[in-house]
Amino acid sequence: MSSTEHRDPRETGGAVDPAPVSRLGAALFRLGRARRDVLAAFLRRRGWSFAVLPYPGYGTPGQVRVLARVVLAAPGREPSDVRGVAAWRRLVTLQRSRVDVEVGTDGGQTTSTVRSGPGGLVDAVLPWSLPPGTHPVRFRVGDRPEVGATVHVADPGAGAGIVCDIDDTALLTGLKHPLSAAWRTLTRAFAQRAPVEGVADLLAAVHGAHGEHAPVVYLSNGPWNFAEPLTRFLDRHGFPPGPLLLTDWGPSPEGFFRDGRTHKRRSLQRLRAQFPAVRWVLVGDDGEADPVVYGDFAREHPGAVEAVVLRQVGADVGPGTAREAPAEVVGGSVPVVRGPDGHVLLRRYRAATSGDGGDRPPRLSP
Template identity: 70%
Template sequence: MTSAGGPPPTGARDDGDEVDPLPRSRAGAALFRLGRARRDVLAAVLRRRGWTYAVLPYPGYGVDGSARVLARVVLAAPGREPSTVRGVAGWRRLVTLQRSRVAVEVSAAGQDTVHEVRSGPGGFVDAVLPWSFAPGERTVTFRVGDRDPVEAPVHVADPEARTGIVCDVDDTALVTGLEHPLGAAWRTMSRAFALRAPVEGMADLLVAAHAEHGSDHSPVVYLSTGPWNFNGPLARFLDRHGFPAGPLLLTHWGPSDAGVFRDGRAHKRRSLQRLRADFPGVRWLLVGDDGENDPEVYADFAREHPQHVLAVALRQVGPRAAATAGDAAVGTVDGTRVPEVRGTDGHRLLRGLRAAVPSDPA
């Protein structure tokens, strides 16, 4: 498994400041610097008032002697544990003061070594640690400063697993309505995730596909262009509605060195390539919807790496779905022999997948 962690560059300050990226986009770089300066001033004020670093732990994954651990470091008021916050509107979760260059201790039951990692840009901790876990759900513990430790699961795959699932979230697992952007934004920002609705039949699709094509510890990963701030409530949403357990690979909203807005398509492409490298023997069922960029991203990956794709399953959304509300359409990804199934809900997609891909493929 390749590592995305590592020590800070030589000379970097250990005070939460972020290293300025090489400015490939003038607008993105200017907004990045402005946001960094604002956060630094606010952080200095809050630190004088007793605020300290806290960790938001996220589910990770592991396989074959290593574990990828994920978290984020933010500033929090004394006596307030941000990872325990529940039932708030989405916009409130976006109001965080993330801090980079912060030392975090990571430990795990049954592992002798306690690792020290440092948060990177955006406050993210994304590190691969050389731990050997038995397959199944394991627990890692994060500690920063004098704060109480917080825990996160690590979903450890069977090294012999040959199939896995990658699933989009918005309009695939969770009803968002991205074909109507203003309405989707309002639902995301104004409602707690406990009030949101799952897409019909998608949990059944993933559970059945996991049972019919995988094993007890085959990898399941949720891949979305949503912000990391929503990781906790999304994980609880998926669990509450019966989706298989697995980590969420989300992204950071806001300006970067590459532009004013983050490129969701690029995030998904990079994540799929990372999963291919981390699980070289796995063929993936790629589940998404046709409302945004999933068809293009999945098709490109299938053409580049057909040996790593079991099938593509796309939920149809918007006006096109109303005109094709019958059984799923079964075909192949253009330019490949990779099966592709399209349908309006998880139940139709499951019937199509069963027609297109036999159980226990060789």
């Protein structure tokens, strides 16, 4: 069949052929990149220069993953200095790829040069030997002042680690109602946002049970533009410190929208490879794709998952419903616990992972 021949919908189960949508997304991506290149050239002539937005990274005692973003900024202004502004203003940035950035440990004992990739993202694994703990790192580009971030070096032998979603898991967003969620996200400063009840206590308890240097990672489909205020939000509300793994919004070379499920699946596989001895507690909510993504990962790698913990989203879910919800098991051995808030989830997580045969959920088919 030729590429232009009409395909009977019955041959594809009535599904819409994704190829035209993907081609449109790729075309929009190229158009946007060309527009940004023209604007960047104009601003560079007016004195704008490259600047770095630093993000927390993570690693093991043999290597670290550093994360940052290169953008254009006006003379005398640092893009990381903006605080207390509506989130939409953070989306108005001009990212630049193929820019060399110097990154080093505090004091300059160890330095490396990395290059920004698509979307201006700096994402590099460096062979640095740092002990477990939180370490400062510095980024510099051109004549701009250095800017700082941290890398969270975990104990690769920790018994368990945490992967936690953000929207409607740590931060109240209301993604089940997209228009109101978008309005709330784009018009309110993160300092005015509210955490999900009890989830910080849940994560702190799980983290504390597995050691000071157990890895904690916040995995979200939100844009990298929100990394800095999200990091402050999590710290302000008592969440354990850890890096954020975010993504970009808008068209990509592969399609009209970036695939959030693919982003989370790839991130989980990468964490499994980097921490092969760690069993992960996967924390999310049932408002979007977390049950599917976490469930698939647990079925594929049951030995790498200690539990799946899902907050139940929706006004129709109350504490009584959570207490009566049947226990589940995926992958033959991984317990799945559900509840409306962190306090209920912590109680059910402890019961499901206590090792007491009477408290563990019944085994269901994987």
